[in-house]
Structures are given as C-alpha cells and as structure tokens.
Amino acid sequence: MTHDHDLELRPTAAQTEAALNPPSRRPTTAPQGGASRHVMTGRNGGDLVVETLAGLGATTVFGLPGQHALGMFDALRRSDLRYIGLRVENNAGFAADAYGRITGEAAPLLLSTGPGALTSLAALQEAAAASAPVLAISSQVPTPGLGGGRHGYLHELPDQSASFRGVVKSVHTVRTASQIPSAIAAAWKSALTVPHGPVWVEIPQDVLLAETVLPVVTAMDATPDELPPRPELTALAAHLLSGAERPAIIAGGGVVRSDASGKLRQLAERIQAPVVTTPGGKGAFPWTHPLSLQSWIEDRHTTDFLEDADVLLVVGSGLGELSSNYHTFKPRGRVIQVEADLGKLESNHPGIGIHADARLALQALLETVEEREDDTAPARVRELLERVRARIDGQDLALEQQVLTAVRRALPTGSPSFWDMTILAYWAWSAFDAMGPNRLHSAQGAGGLGYGFPAALGAAVADPTRPVLAVSGDGGALYSIAELATARQYDLDVTWLIVDDGGYGILREYMTDAFGEPTATELTRPDYVALAESFGVPGVRTTPETLEEDLTKSLSTPGPSVVVLPAVLRMFAPTHLG
Known part of the structure; x- marks a missing residue:
C-alpha cells in the first residue's frame, strides 16, 4: 500500500526567490577575468538531508548529481557520509538495493529531478518486488512548479511523485526546510518496517539551496514497527502442523530478510517437515540437510510432492509465478501462509493467512508446536531428489551443469553472488547451493535486465572483506557496462562473469519453442575483455574447462575483474509440464 505524506506548506514566490539568492549568497566577483560566480556559504537544506541521514545511522549513499539536486550533493562535502557515484541512475538503484539486502539497513539513493529520477524506476521496482530497503531522495523543481503546474522548468513533470506512487511503499513530498528531517525519518521507518521496501522522498531545488537557521540534526528516532x-492464528497453525501426517514447508525470501533461517531449521526438525526454498529464499535452509528438498521448485516432481502434503506451511512467500511452478501448483491439503505483505495473503491460494514477520511467526510456532516423529521424511526427500536428478540427467545438459559446478567451486563459501536474468541464473535458482542465507541474489523479483553487476558493486561497498561475484549474459552486460568505470574508481572487489552467447539467450529459446525461430534476439557486442581493459579492469577469456581456475584466480585477486565465457547454454526442459 502506498501512503502519501504531502506536506502542504508552500513558500511564496518572494520567499522562493530569497531562498535561491539570499543576501549571504550574493554573486561574488571571480579573481580572474572579471567573470562573476555564485558562491554559497553556510548550511542549507542539503545539509539537513545529509545530517538527518547520518543521525539515522547511514554511513554510505549512492546516486548521481543533477542540476536541481546540487544543494544536496554539495552538502556531502561537509558530512562524513561516503558517496558512491554510479554512471546510470538505474544502476545506482541496483547498487543501493544490494547494499540494503546485505546490511539490512535502509540504503540512501540520491537522485535529480525528472529524467534522472525516472531512470531509477526499474531498480525501485526490483527493490519493491524483493523487499529491499532503498531510501530514494530526489530533488524537485522549485516549489512554484509543484502541484501540476506548467512553469517550464528543466526536468519538470506534471506530478513527479505520481510516477513512483505505484512502485514504492510510501511517497513523501517536502515543501519547507523544517519538514526535511521528519519526512526523511518517516521514509526511513517505512523502508525498514516489514515488509521492507523502497520509499520516495522529493525536495524542491529552492528548499535544498536555501540557507537554514535550524540547528544541526544530531539524532533521529525512526524505529521500524x-x-x-x-x-490465535499461530495456535491453530501449530495444532495443524503437530497433527499432520505429511507436513511440508516452502521457505521464501521473507525468511532470509527477517534472519529467521535458524528458527526455520528448528521448526522443520521438530515436526520432521521437508523444506523447499524459492528463488528468493535461497540459502534459508541447509542444502544438504536430510529434510532439504533444495530449490527444485520449478520441477513437476517437487510440485507433486508439495501438493501431496496434508499441511503445507508457506513462510515469507506469496506463491507467485516462479514459486508456484508457473501457477500449476494446486495444493490439496491445508495451507498456512505466513506473509508480511498483507496484499499477498491468500492472493494465490486459500488458507490460514498469518500477517506477520517470518521470524516472529516462526518463534511463536516453536513455542507451541508439538514434536513429531516421522522416520519416513528423509527417505521421501532422497527419493524425490533422485527423481529430479534422473530427469535432468536425461536431457543432455552436461555443459550447463559443468559451468554451474565450476562457479560454485570457485566462489568462496561466504561470498555473495548477484545474478542477472540469464540462463545460468535460471539454473542457479534451482541447482546452486548458496551455502547460507543472504548470499545468492538475483533480479527474479521484477525480472529486469542489468541487475547483476551494479548490485554486486553495492554489495562490495557493504562488505569489503570478501570478494563478490556478478553473473550476466552478454545482453544484460550491455545494460551496465558503464559501471566498469565505477568499479575501477572505487577499486571494488567484484569479479564479473559474462556468459557470451551472442544475444538474448533465454528469449532466443522462448521464441524458438513458441514460433520455430527467434526474432530480435541476436546482438552485435563488443570484445568484453578489451573493453574491460580499456577501463583499467583486468579481463580474461575462458572456456568451460578453464572456468573454475580463471574464476578462482580473479576472485582471489583484489579489485575488479572480468571473466568472459563464450558459450551457448540451454535451459532444462519446462518443469511445469506433466
């Protein structure tokens, strides 16, 4: 649900003019050539922004400057906040998204008006779909241009906030300097109240530039709810699970975001319930645990297994398209759904909907559920995984499994990985052991291209103690290639694996299957190794046989690097068909 916090106090035109050019900021004469320039002195609205962020606990901000936002960016000089500047606003949004996922903190994203703001929309959609806490703060045209006017300001939109209202959790429009701290604090609280998500704050140019007499913002209270x-709902759920004959659990991204994987394991072991994780829930349950169905949720055998459960507990998942095996999943038993997003409760399947944070709900279940004895559960799990393996092995997909295995062996256990929408990522959703929660991330929430590399950069900023892996196809790589400059500028420890198959590989498969031949899927692309080296980033061209060695070397060498794998990979056969 979107909430507007549109504070209606409007300065007069005279106040606006005075704010843009106060007496203390009269033009001063430049020392050379007699040219004049405007020199801003003292604290302004931009300082209130950065002081509020620091008071809330922020240490790092992402973004791009722009004409209307200069007051906010100039204030960064007078703060201790670390600024990470990317080359495209959408990529800055992806970086902030990953920073929020890794740290669990609200990630500030500073943007300019109009085109700059709008360019971030796809990234904010991904943050919303994946419940990543991004605090986007954008400039606006001067206050006389607010309210849908047609004043002819550069970058002016009739209603900028309307472009974001259907994407973010909440919208906050500021009209005076004194509103800045409270508006940002309210947005911060909104971003971190479950379900986490992106929020939007916009501040007019004149408010950012106007000198302020307000005292320095020292501390803010924005404790999330x-x-x-x-x-009564958890008591009923515990009763059903305790008496079930064939309980099962689907664990989604909500388990990861609420840091509830330990409680999930305790519950599964207590009631002997097999657990499958969704793409968003990767790592929420140990991959090799006797009760682990792993992540083959897009497999008909797994779908049959879950449909056969007499009590199915769904934690932190809305059972959307991927998690329901493309809406072919038809549970026959009782469904208990724990979900923080109220709109997702029973949105796809009727059941007992528990509107709650996953960690708190699992704790309540642990306090009331009775222990179940079931010696057959591990055997049923082994049988299912053997059937899945046999089905995959019968499809001549040795190359794909070889590549994925090489990536897993090369990636250090504790390192996170960020995957673009590419065929290898589709494999990773089902077949990759994340080796822990909050370590495998992909753009499967909204499904946009270009996520992997800029998100990995944000993760490297969040935790510089371990290398980060990004995985893209050549099509997705072209969306974020400019961020090689960002990686080099900040010396971020990210290795970028680009699987180059000459086009949009997954779309090529979809079109060939549906129409007999593909259209608009083939790409002219650069020499990625040479291009990386032109940015000062080491690059290497590899093969499936040398991939593990080359990736291992790149990941163990500090700083950015690019590994290019020319290969045409195939998807496993549609797993939602009987």
Whole structure:
C-alpha cells in the first residue's frame, strides 16, 4: 500500500526567490577575468538531508548529481557520509538495493529531478518486488512548479511523485526546510518496517539551496514497527502442523530478510517437515540437510510432492509465478501462509493467512508446536531428489551443469553472488547451493535486465572483506557496462562473469519453442575483455574447462575483474509440464 505524506506548506514566490539568492549568497566577483560566480556559504537544506541521514545511522549513499539536486550533493562535502557515484541512475538503484539486502539497513539513493529520477524506476521496482530497503531522495523543481503546474522548468513533470506512487511503499513530498528531517525519518521507518521496501522522498531545488537557521540534526528516532502474529492464528497453525501426517514447508525470501533461517531449521526438525526454498529464499535452509528438498521448485516432481502434503506451511512467500511452478501448483491439503505483505495473503491460494514477520511467526510456532516423529521424511526427500536428478540427467545438459559446478567451486563459501536474468541464473535458482542465507541474489523479483553487476558493486561497498561475484549474459552486460568505470574508481572487489552467447539467450529459446525461430534476439557486442581493459579492469577469456581456475584466480585477486565465457547454454526442459 502506498501512503502519501504531502506536506502542504508552500513558500511564496518572494520567499522562493530569497531562498535561491539570499543576501549571504550574493554573486561574488571571480579573481580572474572579471567573470562573476555564485558562491554559497553556510548550511542549507542539503545539509539537513545529509545530517538527518547520518543521525539515522547511514554511513554510505549512492546516486548521481543533477542540476536541481546540487544543494544536496554539495552538502556531502561537509558530512562524513561516503558517496558512491554510479554512471546510470538505474544502476545506482541496483547498487543501493544490494547494499540494503546485505546490511539490512535502509540504503540512501540520491537522485535529480525528472529524467534522472525516472531512470531509477526499474531498480525501485526490483527493490519493491524483493523487499529491499532503498531510501530514494530526489530533488524537485522549485516549489512554484509543484502541484501540476506548467512553469517550464528543466526536468519538470506534471506530478513527479505520481510516477513512483505505484512502485514504492510510501511517497513523501517536502515543501519547507523544517519538514526535511521528519519526512526523511518517516521514509526511513517505512523502508525498514516489514515488509521492507523502497520509499520516495522529493525536495524542491529552492528548499535544498536555501540557507537554514535550524540547528544541526544530531539524532533521529525512526524505529521500524514490528509485525507480530496474532496468537490465535499461530495456535491453530501449530495444532495443524503437530497433527499432520505429511507436513511440508516452502521457505521464501521473507525468511532470509527477517534472519529467521535458524528458527526455520528448528521448526522443520521438530515436526520432521521437508523444506523447499524459492528463488528468493535461497540459502534459508541447509542444502544438504536430510529434510532439504533444495530449490527444485520449478520441477513437476517437487510440485507433486508439495501438493501431496496434508499441511503445507508457506513462510515469507506469496506463491507467485516462479514459486508456484508457473501457477500449476494446486495444493490439496491445508495451507498456512505466513506473509508480511498483507496484499499477498491468500492472493494465490486459500488458507490460514498469518500477517506477520517470518521470524516472529516462526518463534511463536516453536513455542507451541508439538514434536513429531516421522522416520519416513528423509527417505521421501532422497527419493524425490533422485527423481529430479534422473530427469535432468536425461536431457543432455552436461555443459550447463559443468559451468554451474565450476562457479560454485570457485566462489568462496561466504561470498555473495548477484545474478542477472540469464540462463545460468535460471539454473542457479534451482541447482546452486548458496551455502547460507543472504548470499545468492538475483533480479527474479521484477525480472529486469542489468541487475547483476551494479548490485554486486553495492554489495562490495557493504562488505569489503570478501570478494563478490556478478553473473550476466552478454545482453544484460550491455545494460551496465558503464559501471566498469565505477568499479575501477572505487577499486571494488567484484569479479564479473559474462556468459557470451551472442544475444538474448533465454528469449532466443522462448521464441524458438513458441514460433520455430527467434526474432530480435541476436546482438552485435563488443570484445568484453578489451573493453574491460580499456577501463583499467583486468579481463580474461575462458572456456568451460578453464572456468573454475580463471574464476578462482580473479576472485582471489583484489579489485575488479572480468571473466568472459563464450558459450551457448540451454535451459532444462519446462518443469511445469506433466
């Protein structure tokens, strides 16, 4: 649900003019050539922005400057905030998204008006779909241009906030300097209240530039609200799970975001319930655990297994397209759904909906559920995984499995990986052991291209103690190639694996299957190794046989690097068909 916090106090035109050019900021004469320039002195609205962010606990901001936002960016000089500047606003949004996922903090994203703001929309859609806490702060045209006017300001939109209202959790429009701290604090709280998500704050240019007499912002209270479950619902759920004959659990991204994987494991072991993780829930349950169905949720055998459960607990998932095996999943037993996003409760399947944070709900279940004895559960899990393996092995997909295995062996256990929408990522959703929660991330929430590399950069900023892997196809790589400059500028420890198959590989497969031949999927692309080296980033061209060695070397060498794998990979056969 979107909430508007549109504070209606409007300065007069005279106040606006005075704010843009106060007496203390009269033009001063430049020392050379007699040219004049405007020199801003003292604190302004931009300082209130950065002071509020620091008071809330922020240490790092992402973004791009722009004409209307200069007051905000200039204030960064007078703060201790670390600024990471990317080359495209959408990529800055992806970097902030990953920073929020890794740290669990709200990630500030500073943007300019109009085109700069709009360019971030796809990244904010991904953050919303994946519940990543991004705090986007954008400039606006001067206050006389607010309210849908046609004043002819550069970058002016009739209603900028309307472009974001259907994407972000909440919209906050500021009209005076004194509103800045409270508006940003409210947005911060919104971003970190479950379900996490992106929020939008916009501040007019004149408010950012106007000198302020307000004292320095020192500390802000924006403690997010908790979302505990209703006890009568968890009592009923615990009763059903305790008495079930064939319980099963689907664990989604909500388990990862609420840091509830330990509680999930305790519950599964107590009631002997097999667990499958969704693409967003990768790593929420140990891959090799006797009760682990791993992540083959897009497999008909797994779908049959889950449909056969007499009580199915769904935690932190809305059972959307991917998690329901493309809406072919038809549960026959009782469904218990724990979900922080109210709109997702029973949105795809009827059941007992528990509106709650996953960690708090699992804790409540642990306090009331009775232990179940079931010696057959591990055997049923082994049998299912053997059937899945046999089906994959019968499809002549040795190359794809070889490549994915090489990536897993090369990637250090504790390192996170960020995957673009590419065929290898589709494999990773099902077949890659994340080796822990919050370590495998992809753009499967909204499904846009270009996520992997800029997101990996944001993760490297969040935790510089370990290398980060990004995986893209050549099509997705072209969306974010400019960020090689960002990686080099900040010396970020990211290795970028680009699987070059000469086009949009997954779309090529889809079109060939549907129409007999592909259209508009083939790409002229650069020499990625030479291009990386032109940015001062080491690059290497590899083969499936040398991939593990080359990736290992790149990941163990500090700083950015690019590994290019020319290969045409195929998807496994549609797993939602009987």
